[in-house]
Amino acid sequence: MRTGLLLAALWLFLVFTMTDGQNRREKVRKPNGGMRRMKRKRDGPAGQAGVRGGRAKAPMSRHPLRAEPVRGNVILLRSDGDVLQQHSSYDVLPGKQGQCVFQGMTMFNQAAWSPTPCVTCLCNGGRVLCDELICPVAACRLSLAPAASGECCPVCMDSVPNATDPDLGLELSGDSSAPRNRDDYHAVMTDPQLSQEEIQRILWREEEEHLEEEERLRERQKRKRKEMRQRIAEERRRKEEQAEEERRKMEQEERRKAEEEERRRKMEEERRRKEEKDAWEREKKLREEILQEEGEEVWLRGDVFQMLPEEDEEPEEPDLLPAPIPRPPAAAEDELKEEEEEKKEEENEAGATGGGLLPPGCDISDVTLTCNDAKLTYFPPLLMPRLKSLSLEGNNISSIPAEAFNGIPNLEWINLTKNKLTSAGIDSRAFQNLTMLRRLYLDGNLLDVVPANLPAGLQELKVNENRVQKIYENTFQGLSALVILELEANLLSEANMDARALAPLLQLSYLRLGRNHFRTIPQGLPASLLELYLENNLIEEIPEGIFNNSKNLNVLSLRHNRLEETRIAPLAWIYHRSLESLDLSHNRLYLVPSYLPKSLVHLVLVGNRIERIPGFVFAHMDPGLEYLYLSYNKLDGEAIEPESFFGSYHSMVELCLDHNQLLNVPSGINEMTNLHFLRLNNNKIRSVPEESICDPERSGDSTLVAVRLENNLIEPLKVSPSAFSCVRSSSSVVLKPQKTK
Incomplete structure (x- = not known):
């Protein structure tokens, strides 16, 4: 007013x-x-x-x-x-x-x-x-x-x-007649020569020019800001392209070095084989020359020794007798003996098949005979006492007679994989006299029972991919030295496998029973067992006390079964002190199971339906979980609690949470002081807060080597560089590509 x-x-x-x-x-x-x-x-x-x-x-x-x-x-x-x-x-x-x-x-x-x-x-x-x-x-x-x-x-x-x-100070540009300061303004307002219309027009012209000048200034500022943003984006893009180019060059250089190393290795291997072949050729040629010389020498000596003196003639003086042909100056007595032995062995090898040559497709090298994919329909008669290894893989052999190995009694390894052997076609005495046999491979045949009367010294037996449907109490009788037993892809179950069948295997450490029909863990596991593989079965539960006798068990694989967390007994393995690696991937779990083994170090839960990691589920483990794989599950924004990883903050080395539905970086990761690898790719994460992965208050050298966050909803340009300050190399952080929706 x-x-x-x-x-x-x-x-x-x-x-x-x-x-x-x-x-x-x-x-x-x-x-x-x-x-x-x-x-x-x-x-x-x-x-x-x-x-x-x-x-x-x-x-x-x-x-x-x-x-x-x-x-x-x-x-x-x-x-x-x-x-x-x-x-x-x-x-x-x-x-x-x-x-x-x-x-x-x-x-x-x-x-x-x-x-x-x-x-x-x-x-x-x-x-x-x-x-x-x-x-x-x-x-x-x-x-x-x-x-x-x-x-x-x-x-x-x-x-x-x-x-x-009257106190308004104006400044006009160009040749305008408007006042430019307070005095000019007062002069214009009091000038009797100017009408009010002219004064008003001058003021309006000044205002229009002033507004135009402001608009031009805003446009210039807008253009400058746009140019600045473009320069910044271009510089950032240039740096990213440069980093990508450097990384690509490094990868190419590494590949080139690897290829060069592989080429050098192959050349060295080829050179070594060529040298061996040349040495073998020279040795063979030398032996042939020696044989020829020895043959001539024997003929000459025989002729001389057959010329006996007549009865009425007195024997000549010893020094007058014909002198024997001198031996090669470089050949000593022991060398001649070795040459004679080699000659006899070669003669035996040459006559191994009844005086003829080896079957087509066979190759002999030192003490190894290989007849793979040679289309053999019978077991070849061999006479090679020095033979150690025999491979007849990929043939059509259907039977093994009792005398098959009489001419090769020193065999240590027999490979009969992928033939047509039947249990009735193998004589019960076929392997009985092979006292030196350590490895026997019978995979991919038509056996319905494990062969009997196997050598007591056998250490490795493979009968995978057959039709074995019964394991008797005495099947492995006398095989106390057996260390590795594989019976995968057969017709076995807990109903047709005797609970006392594995008792004689006092040194068994490695047992594979995958791809069978077990619904529960087999009973009677040996106390010496270290690794047990039961993948691709029908196992639905883990009963209490099943591993009480196997206190040394270290690795257990139960992947591709039908396990649920409610069917695992609380006392099945929680107090196990040796079980460090457990694979429960591709089962029917909705939660990370509780009561996991206390000594667990390596846990695989890939490909389940897990929706939540309960709090303190790893807290009882000692010394602590180191490897956790939870890829391809259904973890979402509410799946991980603040205490979910409690107990593993100082032990976790590798954490894989990729291919889930996480909305943000899970809490607790920045507290993992020993973490090396982190996978969070293929989720729905939108941002990476500065302290979500790296703790700025942590001192000392960082252990984090690689972080993967690609295929999320993150805008890389909005991520603060300090969010990955604890990663050893910035090139080890993968942020591209990202999803568009």
Whole structure:
């Protein structure tokens, strides 16, 4: 309101001054429809003045006055003109005649007053003429309402020039005639040569240029910011491409080195084989030459020794007898004996098949005979006492007679894999005399029982992929030295395997019973057992006490079965002190099982339906879990509790949570002080907070080697570099590519 009164006083002052100046001039200047004397209408009876409030916005539009109907003694004129035009429309010199009465007040003739901020009245010959201001549309971006500012019309708040503000300092650019400082402004406002229209036009021109300059400045700033962002993005992209190029070069260099090393190794191997072959050829040639020389020597000696002296003749003196042919100077007695033995062995080998050659497709090297995929239909008769290894894999042999190994009694390894052997076709005495036999492979045949009367010294027996459907109590009788037993892909189950069948195997350490029909863990496991593999069976439960006798068991594989966490007895293995590796992948688990072995170090739970990791589930383990694989499950945003990894903070080395539905980085990872590898790829993670993986307060060397976060919903440019400050190499952090949805 105070501002409104000041503006009204200023307005009256300008009106008096300019009206007086116009009365003194002989002519009135009218540039472009500028200043005009206001036309007044005197029709209508005198009476009480009608006052109507209005709004105005500076600067005003230029329009002539419009007359409104007469209200008693008051004529209301509405003007759309600007402020200065309205000020100049009254002759405000007071007279003594024609006084007016307005709202109980007596006004002199030609007196002017403002009953409200938006109405100006004039006493003219006894009549009251009132002019109401119509507020035009504001040419500014921000205005203040009259109720808040005390003005009639809204006032511009963004530095729009006002013709009634004498203290306004303006600066125009170019050749504009607008004032550039306060003195110029005052000179323009008081210059009698300029009309109000010209003044208003100058001010408007200044405002337009000012707005255009601001717009240009904003555009320049916008372009600069855009260019800066483009440069930053280009620099970041260039650095990423450079890092990718360096990584690709490093990989190519590593591959090149590996290929070169492999090529060098192959060349070295080829050179070594060639040297061996050449040495063997030279040795063979030398033996042939020696044999030829020895043959000639024997013939000559025989001829000489057959020339006996006649009876009537006296024997000649010993020194007169023909001297024997001298031996090679480099050949000693022991060398000659070795050559003779080799000659005999070669003769035996040459006659191993009844004096003929070896069957087609066979190859002999030192003490090893290989006849793989030679299309043999029978067991070849062999006479090679020095033979240690015999491989007949991939043939069509269906039987083994009792005397098959009589000519090769020193065999240590026999490979009869992928033939057509049947239990009825193997004589019960076939392997009986092979006292040196240590390994026997019978995989991929048609056996329905394990062969009997196997050598007592046998250490490894493989009968995988047969039709074995019964294990008797005495099947392994006398095999106390057996260490490795494999019976995978047969027809075995707990119903057709005697609980006492494994008892004779006092040294058994490695047992494979996968791809059979077991529904539970077989009973009677040996106390010496270290590794047990039961994958791809029908196992549904783990009963209590099943591993009580196998206290040395270290590795247990139960993958691809039908286990549920509720079917695992709490005391089945929790107190086991040797079981370190447990594979429960591809079962029917919905939770990480409780009561896991206390000594567990390596846990595989890949490909289950796990939705949650309960709190403190690893807390009882000592010294602590080191390898945890939970890939390809159903872990989501609420699956992992703050205490889920409690007990493994100082032991965890490798953690795989990839291919789940996680929404953020699980809590507790930043507390794992010994973590080396972290996999969180193929989830739904959107952000990586700075302290979610690396703890900034942790001191000492970091152990984290690799982090994988690709195929999530992360925007790599929004990830803070300090989020991976504990990773040894930035190139070991994989963030690309990311999903788009």
